[in-house]
Amino acid sequence: MRRQGDGKSGYPESGENRRATLKDVALAVGVHVSTVSRALNPETRHLITPQIVGKIAEASKQLGYQPNTAAYSLRTNRTRTVGVVVPDITNSIFPPMIRGVEDALTPLGYSTLVVNTDGQPEREAAILDTLFARGIDGLVIASVERENGAIRTLASRGTAIITVNRRMDDPAIASVTNDEAEGVRHMLNHLVALGHRNIATIAGNQNLSTGQRRYEAFLRNAVDMGLDVGPLRVGFASTFNEADGERCMEELMARGGDFTAILCANDRLAIGAIMALKRRGMSCPANISVTGFNDMAMVDRIDPPLTTVRIQQYRVGYAAAELLLERMTKRSELHRPQHLVLPVELVVRGSTAPPAQNSGIIALNNSLKSGARRQKISAGKA
Amino acid sequence: MRRQGDGKSGYPESGENRRATLKDVALAVGVHVSTVSRALNPETRHLITPQIVGKIAEASKQLGYQPNTAAYSLRTNRTRTVGVVVPDITNSIFPPMIRGVEDALTPLGYSTLVVNTDGQPEREAAILDTLFARGIDGLVIASVERENGAIRTLASRGTAIITVNRRMDDPAIASVTNDEAEGVRHMLNHLVALGHRNIATIAGNQNLSTGQRRYEAFLRNAVDMGLDVGPLRVGFASTFNEADGERCMEELMARGGDFTAILCANDRLAIGAIMALKRRGMSCPANISVTGFNDMAMVDRIDPPLTTVRIQQYRVGYAAAELLLERMTKRSELHRPQHLVLPVELVVRGSTAPPAQNSGIIALNNSLKSGARRQKISAGKA
DNA sequence: GCTTTAAATGCAATCGATTGCGTGAAAGTC
DNA sequence: GACTTTCACGCAATCGATTGCATTTAAAGC
Numbered sequence: 001m002r003r004q005g006d007g008k009s010g011y012p013e014s015g016e017n018r019r020a021t022l023k024d025v026a027l028a029v030g031v032h033v034s035t036v037s038r039a040l041n042p043e044t045r046h047l048i049t050p051q052i053v054g055k056i057a058e059a060s061k062q063l064g065y066q067p068n069t070a071a072y073s074l075r076t077n078r079t080r081t082v083g084v085v086v087p088d089i090t091n092s093i094f095p096p097m098i099r100g101v102e103d104a105l106t107p108l109g110y111s112t113l114v115v116n117t118d119g120q121p122e123r124e125a126a127i128l129d130t131l132f133a134r135g136i137d138g139l140v141i142a143s144v145e146r147e148n149g150a151i152r153t154l155a156s157r158g159t160a161i162i163t164v165n166r167r168m169d170d171p172a173i174a175s176v177t178n179d180e181a182e183g184v185r186h187m188l189n190h191l192v193a194l195g196h197r198n199i200a201t202i203a204g205n206q207n208l209s210t211g212q213r214r215y216e217a218f219l220r221n222a223v224d225m226g227l228d229v230g231p232l233r234v235g236f237a238s239t240f241n242e243a244d245g246e247r248c249m250e251e252l253m254a255r256g257g258d259f260t261a262i263l264c265a266n267d268r269l270a271i272g273a274i275m276a277l278k279r280r281g282m283s284c285p286a287n288i289s290v291t292g293f294n295d296m297a298m299v300d301r302i303d304p305p306l307t308t309v310r311i312q313q314y315r316v317g318y319a320a321a322e323l324l325l326e327r328m329t330k331r332s333e334l335h336r337p338q339h340l341v342l343p344v345e346l347v348v349r350g351s352t353a354p355p356a357q358n359s360g361i362i363a364l365n366n367s368l369k370s371g372a373r374r375q376k377i378s379a380g381k382a
Numbered sequence: 383m384r385r386q387g388d389g390k391s392g393y394p395e396s397g398e399n400r401r402a403t404l405k406d407v408a409l410a411v412g413v414h415v416s417t418v419s420r421a422l423n424p425e426t427r428h429l430i431t432p433q434i435v436g437k438i439a440e441a442s443k444q445l446g447y448q449p450n451t452a453a454y455s456l457r458t459n460r461t462r463t464v465g466v467v468v469p470d471i472t473n474s475i476f477p478p479m480i481r482g483v484e485d486a487l488t489p490l491g492y493s494t495l496v497v498n499t500d501g502q503p504e505r506e507a508a509i510l511d512t513l514f515a516r517g518i519d520g521l522v523i524a525s526v527e528r529e530n531g532a533i534r535t536l537a538s539r540g541t542a543i544i545t546v547n548r549r550m551d552d553p554a555i556a557s558v559t560n561d562e563a564e565g566v567r568h569m570l571n572h573l574v575a576l577g578h579r580n581i582a583t584i585a586g587n588q589n590l591s592t593g594q595r596r597y598e599a600f601l602r603n604a605v606d607m608g609l610d611v612g613p614l615r616v617g618f619a620s621t622f623n624e625a626d627g628e629r630c631m632e633e634l635m636a637r638g639g640d641f642t643a644i645l646c647a648n649d650r651l652a653i654g655a656i657m658a659l660k661r662r663g664m665s666c667p668a669n670i671s672v673t674g675f676n677d678m679a680m681v682d683r684i685d686p687p688l689t690t691v692r693i694q695q696y697r698v699g700y701a702a703a704e705l706l707l708e709r710m711t712k713r714s715e716l717h718r719p720q721h722l723v724l725p726v727e728l729v730v731r732g733s734t735a736p737p738a739q740n741s742g743i744i745a746l747n748n749s750l751k752s753g754a755r756r757q758k759i760s761a762g763k764a
Numbered sequence: 765g766c767t768t769t770a771a772a773t774g775c776a777a778t779c780g781a782t783t784g785c786g787t788g789a790a791a792g793t794c
Numbered sequence: 795g796a797c798t799t800t801c802a803c804g805c806a807a808t809c810g811a812t813t814g815c816a817t818t819t820a821a822a823g824c
Binding site: 031032033034035038047048049052071073074075076077 | 771774781
């Protein structure tokens, strides 16, 4: 009455292109909407005579029927939407993960809502709120810190949650991460094999599992290998970015700790470290070898190409989505602690080299002070 | 009866944590749901006595009421969701745009659904379908080709659509793009100022406005400046990526066209071109200057740092979202053709230099053939 | 041939919000 | 003081799909 012209045929008017509903299909076939609903749902299709199913399928295709998501959600309380929370989509390690999640979920009719926290816990809280207002079915979180009460309560209340790349200390929160320990071990092996014995590190934020685990692995393996790691050889970054890498490198150099190589907790810190070196007139790898972690896009093209640990960014996302799917569909899976750790791979490029005789921070600081700057360095280069 | 225990208080049971609904708030305050609905909506709030509005506001906060998105959408046929269609989120020029869109939209209660087409038109069609099945309010498209019937019909049927970064030939489809012509003009000026007279180009896909407009601007300005651009100096890429840049550069070199600089339609093509040069034992910028377009993340850190045209990726996205908002809210805006062109900026870095006497493809090819390879090149470098 | 059982389909309530219309009370008019 | 107007709120339909239950029809059993 409100819209259907005189509605003689029961078909939607040709003039207005309203989307077809179950009702339209039902009218076209001459059955009840509930029959159409069941015929169109693979789970309940067996309840309907195959012949009618055929007619319904045809009519629905004919009319271009597409189920109304809002109505479905309202009735079933499921949205077929998952939230993906990242610190910043602009940070190029996240897009491949997001892509992995999407590629795993899209074919199954799920959509993903990507949101950015900018690493601010308050923002994160607000964002989780809006995601829940939207009524998501599950959550993939790449931005999580080692401890987060909000997420723990969400999980215990029955929300399907999985963390990617990072994990929480609480083992109850499922995760898909990379083998940080192995990555660090490979890298240290590589540096030692090149001849380095004095190795420093720029550790990441210790509130993040990546930061903490990589640092811990560094300490453990360095000791195992008989390397000497004094406090003069450790810098702590608060953020995983170039600026902080630069700052840490400056500090390490200023403190005068002697080392010929530096293992950075991720690629961006490494890039910052290299910048700091360059600004001091030093060269990587001639004077100091620098290593990264993650194998971010483009680090193979920077100067020097970065030696790093390749993590499987896309697969981490993909695997997380698969695990999340199980949790969203089978209630039994919901509270099973589950932690997938994907293997990593050492990628040796140009930022590491054997230590030169006169390389290392102390040697350099001395030579720089003595004014023989340019010469020394280009000598080291040859 | 189905769930509410004996429901003596009307409040949701404390044991089960069902989300509060309008009804819950209404019961708590002792008014009708429609009153609560009006009180909570700023548009209709004036219809309700301020005192009652106060009570309702308090109760709804108390109960942690959050409107059910599905119910709202079902009733109003609006989802407060916009689709963002990009070729590939993994391509680092898109995340800043997406971020711009999100930052403009999120504060207003909109969510964004990001999808990837991988540059495949069939995939794009399927993706648009699923977006529409979701019932989005508007569409931001970064993946659009110059002609696309599906999008034109969508737009004419009243969907709010805006293209970013690229635009369609049809002026009816609103867009936010960058000033391609100015960018190319600045770049040619820069090269000419350095002393280059023989300038080649690797043009982008001519089905994309970026490819077409940049190429057109190249031709027009080159002619204006009295430069000679024969067919030997033009390569066409079909895809904006490194591999195609490499291929085009190879072809240009093989064809033997003489030039000392090459203007590439975007950064990725430029990176490919530089790789091709390196593989041939040539150097950028000593032998050939190479320029890009976009100022993608990290191109300032590659070797050599890329001279390019900076587009305002984030602002393009932000502006597009703002325009889209108008179109989604005011029906009058819906069919107004609207094209915003943002200014660009030349960024001179290390990949451009004055031409050396013996630089250029022909000179190099000759010297290479004569076997004096290493020497010539390092001479050119000094 | 009549009852029992199963299979296929229809009926109607429901999810939670919005909104046109109706109603009662208070305020204003003459 | 009777009437109109305005204001504040309630009523109930509605959006489009799902689903427990009722009903009809057909098949099976004896």
